[in-house]
Amino acid sequence: MVLPPTVAGFALLMAFGRAGLVGGSLSAMGITLPFTTVAVVLAQVFMAIPFFIGPARAGIAGVDGRLLDAAVTLRASESFTFFRVVLPLAMPSLLAGAAMTCARALGEFGATITFAGNMVGTTQTMPLAVYMALQSDLDAAVVLSVLLLVMAFGLLMALRSAPTGWFWNRKYAPRPGQ
Amino acid sequence: MLRAQVSKRLGSFTLNADLVVAERSVTVLVGESGSGKTTLLRLLAGLLMPDRGRIEVDGAVWFDDHSGQAAPAATRTVGYVSQDYALFPHLTVADNVAFGLRALDVPRGRVQARVKGTLERLGVGSLAARRPLELSGGQQQRVAIARAIVLEPRLLLLDEPLSSLDVQTRREIRGELKRLLVEMPCMTVYVTHSPAEAMAFGERIIVLESGHVSQCGSRDDLMRHPRSSYVAEFLGVNFFKGSLARDGAREGVRIAIPQGDLLLSAGGVEGEMAVVVHPREITLTLEAPAGSARNVFAGTIEELVPEPPSGELVRVTLSTIPPLIAEVTRQAIEQLGLVERMHVFASFKAAGVVVVE
Numbered sequence: 001m002v003l004p005p006t007v008a009g010f011a012l013l014m015a016f017g018r019a020g021l022v023g024g025s026l027s028a029m030g031i032t033l034p035f036t037t038v039a040v041v042l043a044q045v046f047m048a049i050p051f052f053i054g055p056a057r058a059g060i061a062g063v064d065g066r067l068l069d070a071a072v073t074l075r076a077s078e079s080f081t082f083f084r085v086v087l088p089l090a091m092p093s094l095l096a097g098a099a100m101t102c103a104r105a106l107g108e109f110g111a112t113i114t115f116a117g118n119m120v121g122t123t124q125t126m127p128l129a130v131y132m133a134l135q136s137d138l139d140a141a142v143v144l145s146v147l148l149l150v151m152a153f154g155l156l157m158a159l160r161s162a163p164t165g166w167f168w169n170r171k172y173a174p175r176p177g178q
Numbered sequence: 179m180l181r182a183q184v185s186k187r188l189g190s191f192t193l194n195a196d197l198v199v200a201e202r203s204v205t206v207l208v209g210e211s212g213s214g215k216t217t218l219l220r221l222l223a224g225l226l227m228p229d230r231g232r233i234e235v236d237g238a239v240w241f242d243d244h245s246g247q248a249a250p251a252a253t254r255t256v257g258y259v260s261q262d263y264a265l266f267p268h269l270t271v272a273d274n275v276a277f278g279l280r281a282l283d284v285p286r287g288r289v290q291a292r293v294k295g296t297l298e299r300l301g302v303g304s305l306a307a308r309r310p311l312e313l314s315g316g317q318q319q320r321v322a323i324a325r326a327i328v329l330e331p332r333l334l335l336l337d338e339p340l341s342s343l344d345v346q347t348r349r350e351i352r353g354e355l356k357r358l359l360v361e362m363p364c365m366t367v368y369v370t371h372s373p374a375e376a377m378a379f380g381e382r383i384i385v386l387e388s389g390h391v392s393q394c395g396s397r398d399d400l401m402r403h404p405r406s407s408y409v410a411e412f413l414g415v416n417f418f419k420g421s422l423a424r425d426g427a428r429e430g431v432r433i434a435i436p437q438g439d440l441l442l443s444a445g446g447v448e449g450e451m452a453v454v455v456h457p458r459e460i461t462l463t464l465e466a467p468a469g470s471a472r473n474v475f476a477g478t479i480e481e482l483v484p485e486p487p488s489g490e491l492v493r494v495t496l497s498t499i500p501p502l503i504a505e506v507t508r509q510a511i512e513q514l515g516l517v518e519r520m521h522v523f524a525s526f527k528a529a530g531v532v533v534v535e
Contacts, residue, residue, distance in 0.1 A: 066264040069225050072251040073258035074278035075329065084277070088268045 001050045009043055009114025039116035040123050044105035051104050052097040059093020099159045103152045180333055180365050184221050184231035193217050193389040204359050204366040206380030213386040215369045219335045223258045224251030235332055257326030257334040263318050265310035271321050272306040278329045296328040316347040334366045352378060373412055385409050403534045404454060416455040416502055437500035441472045441528040452534050457505035459530030463523045471525035479520050496524055
């Protein structure tokens, strides 16, 4: 989270560039990543993923160990327990993390422009478009900015007003055991 | 048949326990908090592995440190009901009960039939679509038991199943649970704090004290020969430790306990000894007794507790020195007009003092 976006973009370019560590073998297979739409996604994931990992880890660690014990004594395998108990109980945290990640990715600028460039129709994201519009058409910049703001805000509101059914585990307060 | 001999170290606590549970029987495990009851259950369930020992159920080895066998918990045919029930809060009652069957890939139609049947057997068939949070404590408890027994376990482990219920519900469920356990074709280990539950459920009672089995036997064995003050207190028997002090033939045998003296009819061993006085041996009077009872103590009544279930007997806790517990009939209480804080004399014959150690 502390990595400056431009530096992150540069690092990605170094890694996935034609002469890069990973990029070298990729280009041998005929795959070029930098300055493509895939690069945009990669840059955004790279920058935003910490916003998912924090809440997700907390959510999974927050699942009551006694429920896992119960699952084991009910003959459940680890994967069965993960999909039937851990995942649904951690879902609110996972969704919250996903929404935060989404909001962060929506506004990503530095890493994207460094790694993916700013090509209209393939790699230009909204923040990049706002920056470009700012130099020529102020009205377009305002419209795009407002749109971005509405989208980010909408995400936050959706998260806040999610059906309470997703949040039952907050109400779950087991009795203190021995 | 369950045979277990396990030892487990957890920090500074060490559990060392032997356990034999016969087919279709209920063994009650009692002991203070921290005596290792829950740890022992977790070892049997496979949630913890022993450091040393062997666990064998119906001839199948679940754990053996010599051969290195250690069956994972998920392979053991165990039903485990924890103190807090640990129902899955996101699943309905029916899905909670179906959980284990689905984990075992039981065909869908059979799952439904077995879930329905088990819920009905426990009287909670109408709650199938509810979530655990919408249930009362007693209903949650029934669902937790249904979830455990629907898998037809060989070994049913109940960890203080009634302790988080209110008194009224507890009394209700105790009877139901007793009937259920009698019908169950499996072995049951039942952990409890409550003497009443130990009496009601346990054909055999095992007493754990700081990680060791201090005594095991039938209820009557324990009543007659409690081996420690904890067992005696747990069962409500007066238990004293003291040393023999012979005072000449006239006086008979006297044993000195920290709070005074008790008179015995027959001599015991020299030196340290333990004696019990059964609460039924103690007579309560308002005046100093002039009868043949040779042990007389004065004090006030601290508490009057009717003995469940019939309530025909009343347990009387006395603040005599030493403190005594007497058991008298309700008619006697009414006749004497005994109430709490009243000053009375407690007496018992020298023959009522039984040497147990």
